[in-house]
Amino acid sequence: MSDGTRLRRFGARGLVIVLAGALVGVLAPASPASAAVPGLMRISATSSFTSNNFQSVVAVCPVGKVLLGAGYEIIGAAGEVTVDDFRPNGSATTAPTSVYVGAYEIDELADPWMVKAYAVCADPVAGLVRIAVTNAYDAADVHSVVASCPTGKVLTGTGFEMQEVVGKGIVDDLRPNGTSATAPTAVDVRAYEADPFFGPWTLTAYAVCANPLPGLVQVSATSGTSSDDYRSSTAVCPSGKVLTGGGFEARDAFGQVVVDDFSPNGGPATGPTSVITGAYEEDPYSSDWSVRTFALCASM
Template sequence: MSDQRAFRCFGTRGLALALVLGVAAAIVVAPAGPASAAVPGLVRISATSPGSSDDFRSVTATCPAGKVLVGTGYEITGGTGEVVVDDFTPNGGPATAPTAVTVGAYEADPTTANWTVTAYAVCADPLAGLVRISAASSTDSNDFHSATAACPTGKVMTGAGFELTGVTGEAVVDDFRPNGSIASAPTAVTVGAYEADTFVGNWTATAYAICANPVPGLIRVTATSALDSADFRNVTATCPNGSLLTGAGFEVNGATGEAVVDDFSPNGGAATAPTSVISGAYEEDAFAGNWDLRSYAICADR
């Protein structure tokens, strides 16, 4: 059959039908585009203070323009258990997304060693509903203080922070514990702190939670070190394959203020998304008891 006879046989309606079927076939065979990341644009930014033997130093890590803070970390270099983090404070508020974290640290006992403090900011493209929530303990001279910051109903927690007020290096954060599990999203963080040495003044512990609208795949992963009386230990919590780290936490068990978490470092970099966090702790004074360290990773779908 010639082309002209075919056109006369099927007519203009037949030609239109053929065109529609061709388009439909093209749609069926077209490859699917990549799914959007649960937390797009995730990177880790760092800032380090000068090194010296001063009693106190502070540094702020700020997210690049257009990004927001979803998680935090810090590292003390050269302090080997003689330096405690007193302030670990995301900015922002209950109606404002955080964009930076400030880390301040004091010498617990005088040391002539030079040391530095590094702040880590885990940053991402803007997340819906991102805010910073705070909760404070009582203000008194008790040996132990605790506070839990919980996200508003319907939100989940991507990261956290803490602050000790009034104790200037004489208290140690023992618990920085997000809730949640390998099957459920965290929604709150509990901060617990002990006096490292007897302190007669009044002081307060504040917990900060970084909260957002629900994030696909958000969970909490736990890793625990050996339980013994060694002076130092560290442990790494790693996100499952296909997940990225948004934030983290730690917990010291059995040392009751005698161990200092010196390193709390997410991996990644300024162009690389973090996938794990390492927590490391030294005994602040000689301690004969057994203790362990837990590292918590808050992870979301890649």
């Protein structure tokens, strides 16, 4: 059938319908892109304020949400307490939904203190799992281990756990890879003995991993370098991105510095966009040192 025959057969009314349909196809707005991390929020839980040698707390995501990353804060100890456990739950086949934080006094502390756990939670994310890797069980002064995401997945959060060192170990590095232009896929954890400890112990690195998230990158910020007793730095996500998790590094400290605060901002109704790391010298330390903070950031 020729074009002319088609026009005669359908008439003017048919032509209007055809043209209107074409215009709808051209002018109709595209559906808005889905957020990379819908329902993002930060919640917290706090232990009792006591002078007990060990304190712990669990921050649990609301029902229906999953854990992408986490943080912690020691309140009232000023470098005299070390975080021994910073452990997301979940497994290599199940998504994490909470984080456990346990901390010991390094030396006896008469003053009361408490531990606070932060959970960065969101609506379910595809492929979310928790990977755990533990190093050799030995009496070495320094332990290190890397947890890598399965092939095809990216890193959204981090964690660690020391076993059997009981307050005599300090995690110096919780360092995700990646750059401001590439997604992180692994976390490198390093811990030192705070005081001589002659028994064997282990260090576990935890990686929270998911299918690729749009725009996921790692950005960092470093404090000034000095021999001050306290140092801090804040890593802020680029405009248009939100925080899923992060990490830290005490540089040139070699176990003489305790990361007291690793705290994402945000709240129950607000997604986090930055994380601050604060660290104290555990005992007087004359050398210069600094603290670096890592933020894992995805598109809003």
